[in-house]
Amino acid sequence: MGEILDGKAIGEALRNKVAVGVQAFVERTGRKPGLDVILVGEDPASSVYVRNKAKSTEAAGMRGEVHKLPADTSEESLLELVRSLDAREDVDGILVQLPLPKHIDAERVLDAVVPEKDVDGFHPVNAGLLFEGRRGLVPCTPWGCMRLLDHAGVDASGKNAVVLGRSNIVGKPAAMLLLQRNATVTIAHSKTKDLPDLCRTADILVAAVGRTEMVRGDWIKPGAVVLDVGINRKPDGKLAGDVAFEEARERAGWITPVPGGVGPMTIACLLENTLRAAWARAGLPPSELPL
Ligand code: NDP
Numbered sequence: 001m002g003e004i005l006d007g008k009a010i011g012e013a014l015r016n017k018v019a020v021g022v023q024a025f026v027e028r029t030g031r032k033p034g035l036d037v038i039l040v041g042e043d044p045a046s047s048v049y050v051r052n053k054a055k056s057t058e059a060a061g062m063r064g065e066v067h068k069l070p071a072d073t074s075e076e077s078l079l080e081l082v083r084s085l086d087a088r089e090d091v092d093g094i095l096v097q098l099p100l101p102k103h104i105d106a107e108r109v110l111d112a113v114v115p116e117k118d119v120d121g122f123h124p125v126n127a128g129l130l131f132e133g134r135r136g137l138v139p140c141t142p143w144g145c146m147r148l149l150d151h152a153g154v155d156a157s158g159k160n161a162v163v164l165g166r167s168n169i170v171g172k173p174a175a176m177l178l179l180q181r182n183a184t185v186t187i188a189h190s191k192t193k194d195l196p197d198l199c200r201t202a203d204i205l206v207a208a209v210g211r212t213e214m215v216r217g218d219w220i221k222p223g224a225v226v227l228d229v230g231i232n233r234k235p236d237g238k239l240a241g242d243v244a245f246e247e248a249r250e251r252a253g254w255i256t257p258v259p260g261g262v263g264p265m266t267i268a269c270l271l272e273n274t275l276r277a278a279w280a281r282a283g284l285p286p287s288e289l290p291l
Contacts, residue, residue: 002252144265217247
């Protein structure tokens with residue numbers, strides 16, 4: 001029976017660490033790190049995420065500001081806001097909540113965030129740094145997965161890692177981070193053949209497909225670490241991951257639940273990224289960042 005990787009508790013410990021770092025930052029610079037979140041429209045799920053982000057930012061001792069814009073905001077005025085935040089000294093992190101309304105070119109907007117403030121790690125400069133194995137701002141969800149591996153004391157070096165999903169937000173960066181840790185990485189997607197057999201080779205399995213409980217118990221290699229990124233709504237309204245948790249737990253060594261696994265790590269890593277961005281912008285030595 002696999003041990004549960006409790007993202008709620010591990011995320012809280014990380015948030016506390018960030019709060020200590022924030023205090024150190026305030027003492028050294030005389031100002032708080034600042035995260036500005038832009039929400040366009042009233043998508044209910046996005047509104048909840050944004051509210052949670054703002055609350056956690058303040059709880060960590062940072063300045064948090066939410067910019068709410070109506071759904072019919074033009075691309076130009078959204079870009080204007082992004083550029084004004086790019087220019088502001090007190091803004092360390094800019095997060096544009098996705099999805100954006102259809103009339104707005106999301107890529108153009110995300111590209112307008114200066115890479116130093118791109119706490120989501122979606123800018124091509126940060127994606128490129130990650131690809132090269134250099135340290136930029138890393139997307140929060142896959143970074144949270146790495147922190148969970150660290151907590152489990154898993155050394156990925158030489159292990160087989162299978163990442164299900166190839167999005168720019170989760171799958172690809174997760175694969176790059178595992179590669180940096182010297183895992184032998186396979187990226188699977190909707191065209192991959194014999195998925196169950198492939199998964200059975202995985203010492204580390206990251207599931208980020210968005211398909212309710214697609215990964216069954218007999219897909220899991222005994223003792224594997226299973227990181228379930230999926231957040232899916234079942235017909236009864238309950239949340240479920242991409243992995244059939246109870247079955248998979250029988251064989252896994254470590255496994256994340258949904259909810260309470262990868263999800264809470266994502267927000268903790270957003271705070272970590274904001275502190276990292278602030279620290280770098282203030283020119284403080286990275287070696288003194290207490291993370
Ligand atoms: P995307 O929809 O962008 O990507 C899904 C990926 O899964 C694609 O690469 C797709 O392949 C692949 N896929 C879809 N169906 C199958 C299948 N049947 N077999 C194999 N591969 C398949 O999703 P995201 O990466 O944005 O998110 C993935 C999941 O993670 C979602 O449930 C999302 O809600 C959740 N999520 C959770 C977060 C958290 O904080 N915990 C944060 C972000 C996302 P192809 O490329 O071929 O289409």
